[in-house]
Structure formats: structure tokens, C-alpha cells
Amino acid sequence: xxxxxxxxxxxxxxxxxxxxxxxxxxxxxxxxxxxxxxxxxxxxxxxxxxxxxxxxxxxxxxxxxxxxxxxxxxxxxxxxxxxxxxxxxxxxxxxxxxxxxxxxxxxxxxxxxxxxxxxxxxxxxxxxxxxxxxxxxxxxxxxxxxxxxxxxxxxxxxxxxxxxxxxxxxxxxxxxxxxxxxxxxxxxxxxxxxxxxxxxxxxxxxxxxxxxxxxxxxxxxxxxxxxxxxxxxxxxxxxxxxxxxxxxxxxxxxxxxxxxxxxxxxxxxxxxxxxxxxxxxxxxxxxxxxxxxxxxxxxxxxxxxxxxxxxxxxxxxxxxxxxxxxxxxxxxxxxxxxxxxxxxxxxxxxxxxxxxxxxxxxxxxxxxxxxxxxxxxxxxxxxxxxxxxxxxxxxxxxxxxxxxxxxxxxxxxxxxxxxxxxxxxxxxxxxxxxxxxxxxxxxxxxxxxxxxxxxxxxxxxxxxxxxxxxxxxxxxxxxxxxxxxxxxxxxxxxxxxxxxxxxxxxxxxxxxxxxxxxxxxx
Ligand code: NAP
Numbered sequence: 001x002x003x004x005x006x007x008x009x010x011x012x013x014x015x016x017x018x019x020x021x022x023x024x025x026x027x028x029x030x031x032x033x034x035x036x037x038x039x040x041x042x043x044x045x046x047x048x049x050x051x052x053x054x055x056x057x058x059x060x061x062x063x064x065x066x067x068x069x070x071x072x073x074x075x076x077x078x079x080x081x082x083x084x085x086x087x088x089x090x091x092x093x094x095x096x097x098x099x100x101x102x103x104x105x106x107x108x109x110x111x112x113x114x115x116x117x118x119x120x121x122x123x124x125x126x127x128x129x130x131x132x133x134x135x136x137x138x139x140x141x142x143x144x145x146x147x148x149x150x151x152x153x154x155x156x157x158x159x160x161x162x163x164x165x166x167x168x169x170x171x172x173x174x175x176x177x178x179x180x181x182x183x184x185x186x187x188x189x190x191x192x193x194x195x196x197x198x199x200x201x202x203x204x205x206x207x208x209x210x211x212x213x214x215x216x217x218x219x220x221x222x223x224x225x226x227x228x229x230x231x232x233x234x235x236x237x238x239x240x241x242x243x244x245x246x247x248x249x250x251x252x253x254x255x256x257x258x259x260x261x262x263x264x265x266x267x268x269x270x271x272x273x274x275x276x277x278x279x280x281x282x283x284x285x286x287x288x289x290x291x292x293x294x295x296x297x298x299x300x301x302x303x304x305x306x307x308x309x310x311x312x313x314x315x316x317x318x319x320x321x322x323x324x325x326x327x328x329x330x331x332x333x334x335x336x337x338x339x340x341x342x343x344x345x346x347x348x349x350x351x352x353x354x355x356x357x358x359x360x361x362x363x364x365x366x367x368x369x370x371x372x373x374x375x376x377x378x379x380x381x382x383x384x385x386x387x388x389x390x391x392x393x394x395x396x397x398x399x400x401x402x403x404x405x406x407x408x409x410x411x412x413x414x415x416x417x418x419x420x421x422x423x424x425x426x427x428x429x430x431x432x433x434x435x436x437x438x439x440x441x442x443x444x445x446x447x448x449x450x451x452x453x454x455x456x457x458x459x460x461x462x463x464x465x466x467x468x469x470x471x472x473x474x475x476x477x478x479x480x481x482x483x484x485x486x487x488x489x490x491x492x493x494x495x496x497x498x499x500x501x502x503x504x505x506x507x508x509x510x511x512x513x514x515x516x517x518x519x520x521x522x
Contacts (some may be wrong), residue, residue: 002229003027003057003211006043007034012410014038015046016335021216022050024229024322029057029102029213032089033066033081040089044096057129057211058093059102060086065133067193087111094119094126102129102160105151112154129189130156138163138170138192144177152186158210160189165197165225174200178207197225202235217327217349230323233296255306256285258499261298261320262313265289267439269464269513270311273492276512280505281496292316299323303345309499310340312349317379324349334386336379339495350498353380354387356491357461361388364482365429365457368392373425373455375446376433377404380461384433385412398422400434423451430455430474437468439520449473456480463488466517485513 004021006028008014014035021028028047032038040058047056060081081089090101094115103112112130119126130151138144144161151159159181165171174192181188187210192200204212215226227235256278260270266289274287285308292298295316300323302310312320317336321327324340328350331337337349357380361367370393374384377399385395385408395414399405402418409416417425436446442465452458458474463484471481493504 001026001055001205001211002214002232003029003055004216004229005029005031005059005213007031009034010036011039011042012407014043015407016411017216018043018046019050020318020321020335021229022047022054023319024216024233025054025214027055027057027099027211029059032058032060033062040092041096044093044098055099057100057102058090058098060089061102061133062104062106065104065106065131065135067135083107083111087115090115091118094122094124097124098126100127100129100158102131105130105132105147105154109154112156116155127157128155129158129160130154131160131162131189133161133193134163135193136164138165138173141173141176141180144173144190145180148177148181148184148188152184156186158187158189160211162190163192165192165194165200167196168199171197171200171203175203175207178204178209182208192225194225198227201225201227202232205236206239217321217324217332228322228325231325234300255308256283256500257305257307258285258287258309258311259298259302259307260287260289260311260313261292261295261316262289262311263291263293263315265291265313267464268313269488269516270313270492272516273489273509273513274311274496277492277496277504277509280508281500281502283500283502295319296323299340299347302340302342302347306342308342309495311495312338312340314379321349323347330354330386334382336382338491339498341498350494351383352491352494352498353487354383354390355494356487356489357384358387358391359490360482360486361429361431361459362391363486364480370394370428371396372429372431373398373422373427374431374433375399375419375422377401377408378433378435380433381408384431384461385414388431389414396425396427398425419446422447423454425451426454428455429457429459432458432460432462432468432470435462437465437470438462439464443469445469445473449477452477452479457482460484461487463513464517464520466514485510485517489513 002025004025006014006017008017093101132147174190178190189209189211191204214229214232268289271287271289278285324347326348331349331351338353339350341348372388372393373396375398388395397405397409397414398417400419406416434446436444452474457480459482460468461484462468474481489509493506496504
């Protein structure tokens with residue numbers, strides 16, 4: 001069972017990590033010692049909403065047994081939690097029906113037995129993991145066995161033993177313990193921390209470890225040496241198929257072929273734009289759109305076909321992150337990938353949406369110090385807010401669904417207004433990132449025309465039609481306008497640069513798309 005630790009510093013970040021992690025892991029560990037102001041009820045609800053079958057482990061690690069706590073204490077915030085508070089938290093977890101609570105052996109046999117009695121009285125299904133960690137070394141196998149028996153004696157349902165590997169042979173001791181535990185009648189979780197311990201994380205499942213811990217790109221490790229869920233699954237797949245675990249770095253340099261991964265993709269203008277750009281740059285390659293049913297298999301296909309890269313569109317921009325080997329800093333910060341680059345089998349995710357938008361806006365107005373109203377709270381809004389803030393703008397989010405809008409506003413520290421109150425706002429620029437007005441619903445506009453004179457500039461991310469009803473009404477009110485076409489071609493130019501290292505023929509790309517859209521019949 002692959003488990004991802006949710007060890008973010010704030011409740012909002014933890015909720016976002018839960019949403020991503022629940023799609024790929026079988027279990028989530030809520031690290032209540034790390035999540036600042038962690039509201040366990042809300043976190044557990046979010047886990048179950050994200051995936052009803054997910055197993056929930058509630059942990060409140062004492063600093064002496066957590067390298068993450070050591071790292072945090074070097075920085076600003078570290079939570080101080082007394083033993084009494086910790087036990088109260090575990091009682092709450094059991095009352096809420098957590099699948100597991102993780103108590104350190106160091107809590108003492110009495111405390112563990114009391115917790116066991118509490119759970120029994122409650123008739124809660126919660127099981128107790130009794131854990132032991134050594135942050136600096138791996139003791140002898142004999143010592144590991146005696147720790148295992150101490151855990152067993154507390155009445156634990158599962159014992160967890162995680163030492164730190166300094167040298168490769170430390171893995172053998174820990175894996176040896178797993179083999180030993182098989183002869184006993186109690187499940188064991190065992191692996192080594194640290195870079196030297198990575199191999200134990202991979203092999204632990206094969207040798208019967210009840211759980212193994214992995215991380216997601218951009219989510220962060222809760223202990224050193226954790227591999228990504230994607231890497232772990234790929235290794236399991238190779239091992240199960242009995243293939244040689246050929247290192248992907250050994251793949252040949254990829255051909256300059258590309259795919260668009262999305263669903264649906266039939267309407268996409270990306271193939272037209274990119275194929276013309278490749279031809280103009282005399283690059284012998286092709287770009288095709290693929291309607292994806294199985295995202296994991298599609299990403300494996302990029303490696304298998306040795307493609308140079310891919311674009312990613314709705315609905316996979318966030319989900320794809322789990323399957324990549326690394327994520328660029330901006331893409332990780334905004335939580336979405338629209339571009340994949342294949343460097344000899346190593347897939348890296350980038351996001352050019354935010355940059356495309358910023359370049360399109362910058363062409364027409366200064367951003368720093370200006371106030372932008374971003375309409376919408378989906379993927380395009382996220383890219384817009386991220387880019388605008390990075391450029392020094394003040395952002396106000398306005399959305400139809402209040403909960404979604406507020407969550408995005410909290411995530412980026414902006415103010416929020418419901419769509420019904422947009423008339424109360426004046427700002428430098430109104431930026432529509434909703435799909436209201438997009439073909440075929442071209443008569444729609446996200447806001448009434450009467451509010452448009454509250455803004456100097458009105459921008460739309462929609463590029464089909466070229467001039468949305470919103471932009472037409474804004475022109476009539478005397479506003480300057482920016483069309484979604486500009487963002488579209490610039491995000492595409494950013495992709496060309498990442499894939500080929502060359503400057504894209506921007507004017508040609510704009511002309512091709514503009515001509516196609518002008519000739520479309522509505
Ligand atoms: P998304 O994640 O599905 O989000 C859509 C947003 O639009 C949500 O906030 C939704 O509000 C809002 N919305 C939808 N219909 C609405 C209506 N009738 N009135 C008010 N709000 C409405 O989609 P996305 O990925 O952000 O994409 C949004 C648009 O951006 C699409 O048209 C897409 O083609 C375009 N886009 C353009 C580019 C480009 O390069 N130009 C790049 C990316 C995206 P609720 O929260 O209330 O549902």
C-alpha cells in the first residue's frame with residue numbers, strides 16, 4: 001500500500017495536497033505535528049471526499065523522531081505539542097473513525113494501552129501503529145528485532161520501524177527484519193530513511209511491509225529518501241513484468257514529435273499552430289492531438305514512443321503531475337502542468353499558461369502595482385493569479401461558486417467577491433478566465449455590460465471566438481481589450497522554446513490561428 005504523507009505547513013496547503021495525493025495513493029498520513037492550525041475534522045473529511053476508500057493514518061510525530069521537525073525547527077515555525085494534547089488528538093482521530101493512529105513506542109506502554117482501551121470502548125475501527133525511528137543510524141538486526149518485540153508487547157495492530165541508512169548494508173538489516181516479521185503474527189512497516197535507504201523503500205513492499213511511503217512532485221517529502229509515487233509505480237511495473245530495470249536516462253535522444261494529451265481534444269487548434277511553427281523552424285517532427293482515456297498509460301507512451309514532449313490540457317493539467325519525474329518550480333507553485341519535456345526518458349513538467357498570459361498583458365499595460373480582477377477560479381484563473389502576483393499586481397478573485405473562489409483566494413492570499421457583487425469593484429483590468437462566452441455559447445458573457453466602465457482594460461483568455469461578447473461590450477464602453485488569442489500563441493511559443501530551445505515564429509503562429517478562427521462559421 002503506497003502512502004503519501006500530508007506534511008504541509010498550513011491547512012490550505014494540506015487540503016490541496018490531499019486533493020492531489022488521494023488520486024494516486026491508497027493511504028494518506030496526516031502529519032498533525034507539521035500542519036499549522038491543522039483542523040483534523042476538515043482534513044479527514046477532505047480525504048474521504050477526495051477518495052472514499054482511502055486509508056487515513058493520523059500521526060503526531062515527536063520532534064526527536066522526525067527529520068522534518070528538525071528541518072522545521074531550523075526555520076521559523078514548529079508546533080509544540082504536549083503528550084496530553086497528542087493523546088487528545090488521537091482520541092479525536094479514533095472518534096472520527098481514522099483507519100490508523102501512529103503512536104511512538106516512546107509514548108510508553110501505559111499510554112498505548114490506555115489508547116487501546118479507549119478505542120475498544122468507542123467500538124471504533126481505528127488500529128494502532130506503534131512506531132520507532134532513529135534519525136541517525138541503523139542498529140544491528142538483533143536490536144531491531146528486540147524493538148519489534150517491544151512494539152508487539154504494547155498490543156499494537158501494526159509495528160513500524162524506520163532507522164536511517166548510512167550505508168547500503170543498513171538496508172539489508174531492515175529488510176532482514178521484514179523477513180523475520182513474516183514469521184510473527186503482526187504486520188510490520190519497515191524501511192530506511194536517507195538517500196542510502198531508497199532501495200529499502202522500493203523493496204519493502206515486496207518483502208511484506210504493510211505500507212511504503214512515497215511523495216508527489218511539488219508536494220514535498222516527509223522524510224529523506226522518499227521516491228515519487230510515479231517512480232515507485234513505474235519500478236513495480238517493471239519488476240512485475242520481469243523487465244530489466246533499464247534506466248530511462250539510457251534512452252536515445254527523442255525525435256521531435258509531440259502530442260497533446262487531453263479529453264476532448266477534437267476542437268484544439270494546437271496541432272495547426274505547432275505543426276506550422278515546426279515547419280517554419282525546419283524541424284523534422286510532428287504534433288498530434290490524442291484523446292486520452294488512461295493518463296498513466298499515455299505518459300508511459302511518451303517514454304515508449306520517445307517523443308520530445310507533450311502539451312497537457314483539460315482535464316489533466318493537475319493529475320498529470322503525479323506521473324512525471326520532476327516539476328519545474330513555477331508549475332509546482334501554481335499546481336498545474338501544461339507542458340512536458342522528455343530528456344532521454346526523464347519527463348519534466350512545466351507551465352507556460354501563466355507566462356503566456358503575463359506576456360500578452362504586458363504587451364498592452366504595466367502589471368506591477370496595478371489591480372486586476374480575475375473572473376473564475378479554475379485552472380486558467382490559477383495561472384493568471386500566480387503570474388500576476390509574481391509580477392507585483394494586486395489581485396481580486398471573483399467567482400460564481402463562492403466556495404471555489406474563496407479557496408483560491410485563500411491559497412494565493414487575495415481578496416474575494418462573489419460574482420453577484422462584481423458591480424461594487426473598480427480596478428485597472430478585468431481578466432476573464434471563465435469559459436462563459438466560449439464557442440458555442442458565444443452569446444454568454446460572465447458579467448453585465450454595465451460594470452465594464454469600472455475597468456480601463458478588459459482581457460479574455462477565450463480565443464474562440466476571437467472577440468467574445470465580453471470584449472465587444474468592453475470596446476463599446478471605451479475600454480482597451482486583450483484577446484485570448486495573444487495568451488494562446490504565447491503559451492504555445494513558450495512550449496516551442498522548451499522543446500527545441502528555439503524562438504518560436506510568434507507572428508506566423510498568431511496569423512495562422514487568427515485566419516482559422518475568422519473562417520470558422522458560427
Ligand atoms: P475550469 O477549470 O473548468 O474553470 C472554469 C471556470 O469558469 C470556473 O471558475 C467556473 O465557475 C467558471 N464558469 C464557467 N461557466 C461560467 C458561467 N457561465 N458564468 C460564470 N462563470 C463560469 O476551466 P479552465 O481550465 O480554467 O479554462 C477556462 C477557460 O480558459 C476556457 O475557456 C479555456 O479554453 C480558456 N483557456 C485559454 C487559454 C489560452 O491559452 N488562451 C489557456 C487555458 C485556458 P464555477 O467555479 O462557478 O464553476
